[in-house]
Amino acid sequence: MIREETVFGPIKSRRLGNSLGINLMPVNGKICSFDCIYCECGWNRDGRDDTRLPTADEVHEALETKLLRMKAEGTPVDSFTFSGDGESTLHPDFPRIIDDTIALRDRYFPSAKVSVLSNATQVHRKEIFDALCKVDNPIMKIDAPTNEWIQKINHPAPGYDVARVIEALKQFDGDFVLQTMFLKSRDFDSSTPEVLCGWMDIVRLLKPREVMVYTIDRPTPEEGLQKFTVEEMRSLLDPLIREGFHVQIKG
Ligand code: SF4
Numbered sequence: 001m002i003r004e005e006t007v008f009g010p011i012k013s014r015r016l017g018n019s020l021g022i023n024l025m026p027v028n029g030k031i032c033s034f035d036c037i038y039c040e041c042g043w044n045r046d047g048r049d050d051t052r053l054p055t056a057d058e059v060h061e062a063l064e065t066k067l068l069r070m071k072a073e074g075t076p077v078d079s080f081t082f083s084g085d086g087e088s089t090l091h092p093d094f095p096r097i098i099d100d101t102i103a104l105r106d107r108y109f110p111s112a113k114v115s116v117l118s119n120a121t122q123v124h125r126k127e128i129f130d131a132l133c134k135v136d137n138p139i140m141k142i143d144a145p146t147n148e149w150i151q152k153i154n155h156p157a158p159g160y161d162v163a164r165v166i167e168a169l170k171q172f173d174g175d176f177v178l179q180t181m182f183l184k185s186r187d188f189d190s191s192t193p194e195v196l197c198g199w200m201d202i203v204r205l206l207k208p209r210e211v212m213v214y215t216i217d218r219p220t221p222e223e224g225l226q227k228f229t230v231e232e233m234r235s236l237l238d239p240l241i242r243e244g245f246h247v248q249i250k251g
Pocket residue numbers: 032033034035036038039040041084085086087118119
């Protein structure tokens with residue numbers, strides 16, 4: 001499902017309250033440095049009809065228009081979440097858009113939190129890391145512990161190296177959220193000891209302030225994927241929970 005707006009919502013959620021989504025990708029397309037087998041936007045190859053990114057000015061205008069309307073209606077905004085049809089940090093003006101969003105948040109809804117959902121492929125770039133440090137919740141994805149496993153679940157663009165991503169994430173000094181999808185496909189299973197133990201070692205190394213684990217919720221581009229129940233995930237994550245990590249599980 002491709003979102004057709006640059007600013008969408010608000011979506012009501014128990015955790016985030018009234019959340020506005022910000023999509024920095026084309027209104028009728030998908031651009032990502034991953035091509036995950038579970039991506040709710042579909043395969044990259046099916047989202048190439050439109051490749052025009054919104055400019056920073058257009059994002060600013062769309063966001064301010066929405067915020068003015070919500071103010072006038074008396075609807076509160078509790079959070080802003082960058083989570084579009086692809087990878088927001090690939091937008092060439094991502095740092096400026098973050099600055100603009102924080103300025104608009106401060107002007108209209110100063111208590112709202114800004115979150116960025118990212119696949120962490122660009123975090124080694126200083127300007128991207130610096131921008132991510134300004135938001136309340138940089139939520140960074142690592143689904144598996146080795147390049148070989150990541151190839152099976154995320155299909156990264158050439159040049160991806162999980163070791164480089166881990167090195168880059170160390171710069172947060174634990175002040176970030178790690179997000180991980182748990183699923184089973186024909187050649188990948190998050191619960192096998194080699195995947196699970198390797199991933200847990202990454203968690204122990206990076207010490208994120210929160211670990212968000214979730215499973216499939218919507219139709220996926222690859223068929224036949226299996227989800228985990230909340231109980232199964234809780235049991236798999238029990239060692240980390242007992243070690244004191246803040247683990248959030250979404251079924
Ligand atoms: S990183 Fe996110 S947007 Fe990119 S393919 Fe994976 S799920 Fe889709």
